[in-house]
Amino acid sequence: MIQLLPSTNYPISIVLMLEVGEMPEEKFLNQTYRLETQEETLAHYEAWAETYDEEITENDYAQPKRCATALAQYSTSKEVDVLDIGCGSGLSGLALSDSGFKNIDGCDFSPAMLEKAKNTNVYRQLFLADINEELDIEAETYDAVSAVGVLAFAHIRTEALRQMLRVIKSKGLLVIGLNEHYWDGDSVGDKIRALSEEGDIELLFEEYGDHLPGADIGGWVAVLRKK
Ligand SMILES: C[S@@+](CC[C@H](N)C(=O)[O-])C[C@H]1O[C@@H](n2cnc3c(N)ncnc32)[C@H](O)[C@@H]1O
Structure with a gap:
């Protein structure tokens, strides 16, 4: 009033x-x-x-572009099959498309988010999936998986990393972007290093930078190659 x-x-x-x-x-x-x-x-x-x-864009969400750029840097081709896990409204898929990737599938457990993702027109197919459950995808289907802003305490749990790796072909790539709280608090960095020591993956890239600079939140990008 x-x-x-x-x-x-x-x-x-x-x-x-x-x-x-x-x-x-x-x-x-x-x-x-x-x-x-x-x-x-x-x-x-x-x-x-x-x-x-x-x-999210009014807070200058930086991770989609950072992750897509990092994936492009290590990918042998832009024709590879990429699965955008927890694609949300499609910002991560749009960044992959802007980086030249052509064959992008997306999945999320929120039907409303998937409806939004459809409007971006960058996905070959979109499907409903809860990544904390067994994924109904054959092993070694994708050349690359991207998980941008999805690993978090109540979102996709760190244990799901193994499930993501399962659907990636041998020598395929996994790019992860997440905010610093989960990287430290949920020991995602440690988990990645443990996978690397167990010999399942090779850690190619790990970089701290912007996550949501408008909200003063930093975050990590990591690129892993499945052995
Ligand atoms: C912060 S948003 C990130 C969306 C998109 N990747 C981006 O960068 O804009 C997190 C997304 O993860 C999805 N999500 C959370 N838990 C999930 C789960 N267990 N399985 C599948 N999707 C999940 C949410 O529905 C949401 O769309």
Whole structure:
């Protein structure tokens, strides 16, 4: 409500008064870091799908481009089959397409997000999948998998890395982009190094940089090659 009040300094001063209940709604981004269960996570993305692109791009979301660029650097061709896991509204697929990749499939567990991803027209096919469950994809189907902003406590768990690797062909690539909280807190960096020591993968690239610079959040990009 706008109230006009007389003032000693100015003939009239305008005071903006927000009544209880008129407080601006909290945006979705902050809520993301408080999600605890799969059910909360799914409900969150179903509700966020409509405004996700707007909120995330106003914070200069850097990971899709960083991940696509890193993948392009190690990929032998742009004709390879890429699966964008947790593709969301398609920002990660758009970045892959901008980097020249032509055969991009996408999957996510949120139907509303997949509807948004369809509108980007960069995916060859899109399908519903919960990456914490067994994936209904034959082993060694893809040349590369991209997982941008999806590994997190209540999202896709670190254990799913093995599942991602299962669907990648031998010598294929996995690019991961995630924010610093999960890299450290969920020991994703340690898990990757353990996979490397076990001899399942070769860690080709690991770089700290921007994640959501508009919200002052940094993040990691890693490129792994399956042995
Ligand atoms: C932060 S968004 C990232 C979307 C996209 N990759 C991007 O960079 O804009 C996280 C996405 O992961 C999806 N997601 C979370 N948990 C998942 C799960 N267990 N299986 C599949 N998708 C999941 C969400 O629905 C959401 O679309």
